[in-house]
Amino acid sequence: MTNNIKKVVLAYSGGLDTSIILKWLQNQYNCEVVTFTADLGQGEEIEPARKKAEMFGVKQIYIEDLREEFVKNYIFPMFRANTLYEGQYLLGTAIARPLIAKRQIEIAEETGADAVCHGATGKGNDQVRFELGYYSLNPSIKVIAPWRDWELTSRSKLIEFAEQNQIPIPKDKKGEAPFSVDANILHTSSEGKLIENPENEPPEYIFQRTLSIDDANNTPTTVTIGFECGDPISIDGVKLSPASLFEKLNVLGKNNGIGRLDLIENRFVGMKSRGIYETPGGTILLKAHRAIEELTLDSGTMHLKDELMPKYATLIYNGLWFSPEREMLQKAIDESQKYVTGEITLKLYKGNILISNRSSNHSLYDTDLVSFEDSDTDYDQSDAGGFIKINALRLRLLAKRNKNNS
Numbered sequence: 001m002t003n004n005i006k007k008v009v010l011a012y013s014g015g016l017d018t019s020i021i022l023k024w025l026q027n028q029y030n031c032e033v034v035t036f037t038a039d040l041g042q043g044e045e046i047e048p049a050r051k052k053a054e055m056f057g058v059k060q061i062y063i064e065d066l067r068e069e070f071v072k073n074y075i076f077p078m079f080r081a082n083t084l085y086e087g088q089y090l091l092g093t094a095i096a097r098p099l100i101a102k103r104q105i106e107i108a109e110e111t112g113a114d115a116v117c118h119g120a121t122g123k124g125n126d127q128v129r130f131e132l133g134y135y136s137l138n139p140s141i142k143v144i145a146p147w148r149d150w151e152l153t154s155r156s157k158l159i160e161f162a163e164q165n166q167i168p169i170p171k172d173k174k175g176e177a178p179f180s181v182d183a184n185i186l187h188t189s190s191e192g193k194l195i196e197n198p199e200n201e202p203p204e205y206i207f208q209r210t211l212s213i214d215d216a217n218n219t220p221t222t223v224t225i226g227f228e229c230g231d232p233i234s235i236d237g238v239k240l241s242p243a244s245l246f247e248k249l250n251v252l253g254k255n256n257g258i259g260r261l262d263l264i265e266n267r268f269v270g271m272k273s274r275g276i277y278e279t280p281g282g283t284i285l286l287k288a289h290r291a292i293e294e295l296t297l298d299s300g301t302m303h304l305k306d307e308l309m310p311k312y313a314t315l316i317y318n319g320l321w322f323s324p325e326r327e328m329l330q331k332a333i334d335e336s337q338k339y340v341t342g343e344i345t346l347k348l349y350k351g352n353i354l355i356s357n358r359s360s361n362h363s364l365y366d367t368d369l370v371s372f373e374d375s376d377t378d379y380d381q382s383d384a385g386g387f388i389k390i391n392a393l394r395l396r397l398l399a400k401r402n403k404n405n406s
Contacts, residue, residue, distance in 0.1 A: 005142060007032045007113040009104045011130075014049030016169060018119050020158055021146050022056050023165045025117060028150075034060040034111050036104055040096055041067045041185025041243065043208075060111055062103075067185055070099055071242035075186055078316065079282070080230040080340075081305065081333045082290055085313040089263055090279045090286065092187025094129060098321035101133025108141065115142035122148040125268050129319030136322035179206065185246055187259075187279040195276055198264055202276045209254055209278040213351045216257030220349040222356065223252055225288045227344070230337025232285060246281050253280020256348035268318045287353045288344040295363045296339045305336055 008025055012018045012035035025033050035058050037049040046063055053061045074095050085091055104116045116134055120126035127145055134141050152158050162169050182189040190206050204212060226234035233239055235248050253259045259280035267273050293302060308329055315326045342360025346353055368375040 005029045005031050005115045005144070007034060007111065008115040008117050008144060009034045009036055009108045009111065009113045010117045011100055011104060011119065012037050012049060012053060013119075014046065014052045016162065016167070017158070019052060019056070019167050020152070020162055020165075021117065021119050022053070022058070023167060024146055024150060024152070024161070025144065026056065027165075029144075031115075032060075033058055034062070034107060034113055036062045036100075036107055037064070038100060038103065039063075039065040039067060040070050040099070041247070042183040044183075062107055064103070066099060066103070067243040068241060070096065071185060071246050074099055074321075075246070075282075076231045076242060077330060077334070079285055079289055080337050081309050081312050081329075082286060082293075083309060083313045083316065084286075085317045086263075086265055088261055089265060089275075089277065089317075090187065090261075090282045091313065091316050092184060092277065092279055092282070093126065093182050093189050094317050094319070095186065095321075096184050097126060097129035097319065098133050101130050102137060105134060105137040105141065108138070115144055117144040117146065120145070120147065123269065123271070124273075125317070125319070128268055132319040133322060181208075183208070185243060185250070186282050187277055190276040191273060195274060198274050202262060206276055207260065207278060209250065210259050210280050211254060211257050213257040216350050217255050217348075220347045220354075221252060221256055222345065222347055223284075224343050224345045224357075225249075225285070226342075227289070227292045228341050230289070230334070230340040232288070246285075249281030249284050252348060253284050257351040258348060258353060259283040260351075284346065284348065284353060287355070288346060289340075291344045291346075291355050291358055292340055292342050292360065295342060295358050295360045295365055297336060298364060301336050305333065308332065 008029070008031055010018065010022055010025065010033050012022060014037060022033055022035065025031060033056070035049070035053040037046050039046045050061050050063055078091065078095055083091060085094075101116075107113070108116055118127065118130040120130055122145070127148070131143050131145070134143055146152075152161055159169060161167075179190050179194045180192045188209050190202070194200075195202050195206065224236050225232050226237070226239075231242075232245055235245060240248065259278050259282065261275075261277040261279065263275050263277060264272055265275060297305070312326065312329045312333070315321070315323060315329070320326055339362035341362055342358065344355065345357035347356050348354075366377075368377050369379055
């Protein structure tokens with residue numbers, strides 16, 4: 001361990017684990033701790049974190065509402081790419097880490113801190129995401145990762161440390177937690193303990209952001225989402241701020257049983273893990289954004305985007321948001337969104353998202369071209385014959401060779 005640390009910026013939720021980390025930092029390093037608590041739309045009050053930090057003698061306390069910045073500058077850019085990790089995961093945890101890391105580094109610079117600290121364990125992806133973010137923004141910053149350093153390697157040892165240091169322990173934390181939860185405006189993620197065995201169906205009480213399809217609305221909900229340059233700007237004709245729009249989509253998704261995912265994923269650190277995800281608003285947005293692109297993107301642009309997306313998703317999943325290759329891909333993706341403007345009407349029902357209507361002043365869809373009726377267009381059906389023969393030439397040569405050598 002580095003012992004010459006004088007001030008640390010801690011990503012602090014106010015919960016038991018980060019409170020233990022706060023006290024451990026004070027004991028281990030005899031240093032000043034600056035706490036940073038962010039509202040990313042996790043759905044719980046964050047102001048109590050101030051009183052808890054004050055209880056530990058913390059003098060510099062940062063509590064910030066970052067919902068608008070999170071949606072506008074992180075979630076929306078990611079959705080312009082229709083990003084899915086391993087074909088399914090909407091990256092709700094991964095996309096939050098760069099913003100937290102950025103603010104920790106900024107606060108360290110403001111307060112003169114020489115170190116930052118996170119509460120991610122030594123088995124997961126978040127330690128990688130946080131620390132790659134830190135080093136990308138300040139290559140000389142010192143990083144403290146308690147779960148890799150301390151000897152509090154079990155829940156009972158954590159509780160014992162809390163009791164010895166007069167840290168309040170909620171009644172529900174006395175025993176072993178049945179599973180852990182991460183939440184923000186984009187999603188909730190539940191993993192560990194109760195749901196570690198992939199043979200076990202997750203119990204209904206795990207789900208916080210979505211109704212089951214049994215309990216969801218019994219009649220379809222119709223919603224129209226307006227887009228401008230690839231980003232959603234309105235719901236049913238009402239313009240909303242990025243965070244307000246996403247919160248509205250979350251409610252619509254919840255009430256219609258949309259957005260659940262039970263995934264066995266490949267962690268960057270090398271193991272498989274099981275996560276139970278709820279992304280109600282994001283699931284709706286993904287469908288709507290793809291639908292407006294269907295109208296407004298030409299085939300070459302759309303197909304190239306589809307090829308770039310898995311690489312882009314992996315970069316975010318692995319914590320490389322601030323890497324030059326992610327920024328390079330982002331510029332290409334953003335350039336493709338210049339004409340992705342219009343409205344998409346959806347029907348939401350029992351976990352399903354059905355497209356009812358698409359409209360755009362930038363549509364490339366030409367009804368005269370696709371009609372089976374005679375129309376006055378530049379397309380001559382007889383031209384297709386030459387097109388086919390040119391593209392078939394190599395296949396004919398292969399077939400001729402194979403026939404002669406059989």
